[in-house]
Amino acid sequence: MSYSNLPEPPTKATLADARRELEAHRECVRELSARIQDAEDTLARIVEESQGAIREMHRERATLEERVALTLAYISPIRQLPHELLRHIFLLNFEEYPCCAWVLSAVCSVWRALVLSMPHMWSKIRLVTTQTTSADTIRLWLERSGRNVPLDIEIFLRSQPMHQMVIESSRRRISSPSHPLLEPWYPAGAATPPGQLAHIGHVPATTTYVHVPQTHVHVLPIQTTQQLLITNGVVAAAGHGQDDIWLQQSSQPERSGSQQRSRKNMHWGHIAFFYLVEQMHRWERFVFRFDKHFSSVNALKTIEGDAPLLREFEVSCAEPVFCPEWKWLPCAGEGTKYNISNMQALTLHHLPFNWTAPMLQNLRSLSLHTLPTLHLALDRILRIIRLNPRLESLSLYFASPNPPVLPLEPVTLPELKVLSLGGHYLLLTLVESLVLPSLDNLVLDIESRDPIEDTISSLLTRSHNPPLTRLSVSYNISQPVANNLYYSSTGVASWHFLGELDHLHALQLGCAPYEPLLAMLDAPDDDGQDHWVCPNLVALAMRACHHTHPDGVAKLVQMVEARNPDIAAGPSLFTASAMAPARLRQLELYDCTVLGPDVIKWLRTRVDDVVCTEPAFEG
Numbered sequence: 001m002s003y004s005n006l007p008e009p010p011t012k013a014t015l016a017d018a019r020r021e022l023e024a025h026r027e028c029v030r031e032l033s034a035r036i037q038d039a040e041d042t043l044a045r046i047v048e049e050s051q052g053a054i055r056e057m058h059r060e061r062a063t064l065e066e067r068v069a070l071t072l073a074y075i076s077p078i079r080q081l082p083h084e085l086l087r088h089i090f091l092l093n094f095e096e097y098p099c100c101a102w103v104l105s106a107v108c109s110v111w112r113a114l115v116l117s118m119p120h121m122w123s124k125i126r127l128v129t130t131q132t133t134s135a136d137t138i139r140l141w142l143e144r145s146g147r148n149v150p151l152d153i154e155i156f157l158r159s160q161p162m163h164q165m166v167i168e169s170s171r172r173r174i175s176s177p178s179h180p181l182l183e184p185w186y187p188a189g190a191a192t193p194p195g196q197l198a199h200i201g202h203v204p205a206t207t208t209y210v211h212v213p214q215t216h217v218h219v220l221p222i223q224t225t226q227q228l229l230i231t232n233g234v235v236a237a238a239g240h241g242q243d244d245i246w247l248q249q250s251s252q253p254e255r256s257g258s259q260q261r262s263r264k265n266m267h268w269g270h271i272a273f274f275y276l277v278e279q280m281h282r283w284e285r286f287v288f289r290f291d292k293h294f295s296s297v298n299a300l301k302t303i304e305g306d307a308p309l310l311r312e313f314e315v316s317c318a319e320p321v322f323c324p325e326w327k328w329l330p331c332a333g334e335g336t337k338y339n340i341s342n343m344q345a346l347t348l349h350h351l352p353f354n355w356t357a358p359m360l361q362n363l364r365s366l367s368l369h370t371l372p373t374l375h376l377a378l379d380r381i382l383r384i385i386r387l388n389p390r391l392e393s394l395s396l397y398f399a400s401p402n403p404p405v406l407p408l409e410p411v412t413l414p415e416l417k418v419l420s421l422g423g424h425y426l427l428l429t430l431v432e433s434l435v436l437p438s439l440d441n442l443v444l445d446i447e448s449r450d451p452i453e454d455t456i457s458s459l460l461t462r463s464h465n466p467p468l469t470r471l472s473v474s475y476n477i478s479q480p481v482a483n484n485l486y487y488s489s490t491g492v493a494s495w496h497f498l499g500e501l502d503h504l505h506a507l508q509l510g511c512a513p514y515e516p517l518l519a520m521l522d523a524p525d526d527d528g529q530d531h532w533v534c535p536n537l538v539a540l541a542m543r544a545c546h547h548t549h550p551d552g553v554a555k556l557v558q559m560v561e562a563r564n565p566d567i568a569a570g571p572s573l574f575t576a577s578a579m580a581p582a583r584l585r586q587l588e589l590y591d592c593t594v595l596g597p598d599v600i601k602w603l604r605t606r607v608d609d610v611v612c613t614e615p616a617f618e619g
Contacts (some may be wrong), residue, residue, distance in 0.1 A: 038156045073108075086111075087118060098124035098152075100212050101144075119146030127210050131294055135271035137210075141537055150284035150309050153276070157290040269296030277302045287314040287347075293321050300351075303328045306339040313359070316349035320371050323352065332357045344383065355380050361387045367395040367420075378404040378430055385434075386411050395420040395443075398427060408433045417441060422476070425449050436463045443472040445510075451493035460500065467503035475543055477506035495520040498533050506539040514545040514592060518555040523562035535581040537563075541588035544615075553595055557602070564606040591615040 006014050056189050068526070073079065081089075095101045101121040105112040115121055120146040127137065140156075145151060198223065275287075290297075300315065307313075313329075330346075330353035332338060333428065338358060345365035353360070353368070353377055360366070366388055368608070370376070378401055385394065392415050401424050412435040419436060421427045422445035431444075432455065439460075444452065473492060497518050498504070509517060520533050521540075547553075586609040589595070594614050595603075605611045 036459055043195065080130055083114060086114060087583060090115065090118065094121055094124070097530060098126050105561045111503035115439055116144060117150045119144065121152055122146075123149045125151065125155065126156065127155045129155065130158050131268040131296075133268075135268050135275070138272050139275045145282075148284075149278060149282065151282045151614075152285040153283065154285075154287040155272075155289070157288070157294065159290070159294065161294040223354045262553050266295045268335050268370040269294060273299040273302050277305070280305055280307050282309060284309045285312045286310065287312070289314070289316045291318045293317070293319065297321060298323060301326055301328050304332070304338070305329075308339045309342060311342050312345040312347075313343065313366075314345075314347035314367075315351055315368075316347060317351060318349075320373075321352075322371070322373070326352045330354065330357050330359050334358070334360065355384055360384055364388065364390060365393040366391060367393075369395075370399065371399040372399045374398070374566075375400050375402050377402045377406075378426060379408055381408040381430060382408055382411060382433055385413070389413065391416050396420040396427070397445075399423045401426050404429070410435055412437075414438060419443070421446055423447070428452060428455050431459055434459065435461075437466055439466040439468060441470040442468060443470075443476070445472070445474055445476050451495055453492050453497045457497045457500070460497075465500065468501055469503055470506040470508075471504060472508035473502065474510040474512065475511070475541065499531075501534055502536065504534045504537055506541075507534065507537060508541045508543075509545060510543040512545055513548045514542055515547060515549055515552050516546075517542075517556050518552075518559045521563070522555070522559045532581040538582050538584060539586040540584060541586075541590075542592050543588075543590040545589075545592045547593050552593060553599060560587070560606050565596060566606070585609060587611070589613070 012022075060222070075356070090104060091102070093104075101118075104121075105115040122141055125138070125145075127141070129137065144152075160608050288300075292600040301323075303315075307329075329338065329340075330348055330351070332354065332618050334354075334356035335357060340359060341358060344363060346359060346363055347365075349367070349369040350371060352371060352374075365385075368384075376398065381396070381398065381401060382404075385391070388394075389412075391413050394416060395418070404428060408429070410433055415438055416436050417438055418441040419434075419439060420441075420443035421431065422443075425446055425448045427446050428448060428450075436459065442456070442459075444456070446452070456471075460466065492512055498507075498520055521537070524532060549555075563581055584607050587603060587607045588611040590611075590613050592615065595612060600610065600612055603612075
């Protein structure tokens, strides 16, 4: 129908024809829409069926790939290892990495079952934790260690979260010399890592610890030379099984609020030490270190009873802990009968103890850093030493001892190799009563009123001149020099006694004029004398040593030039003789004097390891 030929205006006939044609067109549109819908529905069904088939094929492929992976794992060469050999490999790894059981048990179900069946793999507890973490970590570790395996326990309790301590540690200036002869210096008040908490025993540099955060676990290698510890990477250990409650992500949101956290912190020690003391009969080694007083510190009182396997016991804090009426194992009375017959090493730092406790007898290693409120007479301190005739290492720090009540009688320690004394000047009187024929390492950080070189010389003479290899004088005194009540120096008036120390390898000095020492270590005079002072000295460290003459830096350069001449220039006048000294391999200067970049650069051309921090103020 052509609308161009229709009359205008429309007539009744044309309108009727148009209405009929409109209805026909509408019917055609409905038919086409229905056909399109049918085609789309058919296509949708085909697509859905195809996608369903594709999904099914994906599932089948994933199942087959999983079976292939399981088959490949089953036929892998490591599956052919007998379980006995695999256990032996695990144990070899365990000797180097005590926390490896957590990682090995997360590899596969077979390894997990194998590791869980080996209580010895869980016998060394290495834990770095805070009060906000669950004490059930310790319970789980102890449960997996069985009932009869001896326990080697090291727990370090932090008062702050890890990220805060790492930030604070980055603000401190701490030198970490690579040479093992000199220990790093930690500034006064700095918190030290596990193994170096205020002269606490030594921990291997690669010892691994488990650090327990709020929701999951990390295995962290801890190096003793860095402030608080995290280097050499992080290994995440994923948990398998419902019993790993401390490895799993928390499913419930943690409630906040200082009152909630305070209530939680209040009970950590009581819960943890309930589990630990319950296994006290299995303790072979127990080390617990904490950096600050914590709310449940009284839980330490529960450490009492028999420990027939215990060889080493250490509880140390970086600051004094004042808790009256403690009745724990180190505070036991003289007549108390506890089975601790295997005790060889004891370390107590800033904690109470009884000087007559049976625990302080027949030891090989003893380290006591007493509370400021303990006023023990020198004769009682000497009694402690006398009751340990087989000591090999002795470290004592007494801030306020009393003069002796009874006369001091000589005490001979034939096997003592390491002696470290610090604190009050009265301890020099204690040194005068000691005879140490095997002494190798002497550390004196005593606030002396009088020069101490006579004390050192008489000790060595009385001990028949043992081959001393390391000497440290006032190098680690914790109080600033300006706060010294008596002297602002080490109390050394003359260094001539160094001429008797031909075996000395390492020398540390603090808070004294360094020119007399440098002059003594310089080349012999031109009067025909060819004997060098300390000819075997290879490491020299000085801290807060001031200069009294403007030529102090020149004397340092002169001493280094004499002992470490330029090799390329050929032998010098002094080193050409048969009595030439050993070359210095390490030189450390902390807050001594401003050397300048040119002098430091020159020193590094002569000495292998040079560490220098300049004082904030000169003059």
